[in-house]
Amino acid sequence: MAVPPLPHYxxxxxxxxxxxxxxxxxxxxxxxxxxxxxxxxxxxRAALAQWRQRVGAAEAQRIAxxxxxxxxxxxxxxxxHLRGEDSTLRDPVQPYWASMAPVDLIGNKSRTLPxxxxxxxLHS
Numbered sequence: 001m002a003v004p005p006l007p008h009y010x011x012x013x014x015x016x017x018x019x020x021x022x023x024x025x026x027x028x029x030x031x032x033x034x035x036x037x038x039x040x041x042x043x044x045r046a047a048l049a050q051w052r053q054r055v056g057a058a059e060a061q062r063i064a065x066x067x068x069x070x071x072x073x074x075x076x077x078x079x080x081h082l083r084g085e086d087s088t089l090r091d092p093v094q095p096y097w098a099s100m101a102p103v104d105l106i107g108n109k110s111r112t113l114p115x116x117x118x119x120x121x122l123h124s
Contacts, residue, residue, distance in 0.1 A: 070096065 080087040
């Protein structure tokens with residue numbers, strides 16, 4: 001069964017009360033990362049704090065920065081792919097890109113919003 005294409009919305013990043021939001025048609029919306037962070041279960045928050053304490057603040061920041069960089073590059077590559085543009089994947093990003101291959105979104109350019117990568121971030 002074919003899924004109808006998602007509507008295309010142009011969102012502009014804005015800062016409201018020192019927080020990043022996305023403006024669409026005059027309305028402000030939080031991003032996916034903000035929503036996931038706000039809805040994270042207390043046990044997950046505690047586990048993350050324990051991990052940060054175990055590895056140390058500097059190492060935790062290094063790992064988080066590296067993960068953020070990979071996520072940003074993957075998001076940009078997926079957006080370019082959905083626009084039909086070529087994109088060069090850096091080595092750290094390739095395994096994540098390959099993990100999305102079974103998802104129909106990769107072959108279906110009628111989709112305009114990158115849903116697949118964020119689906120792996122859902123809370124259990």
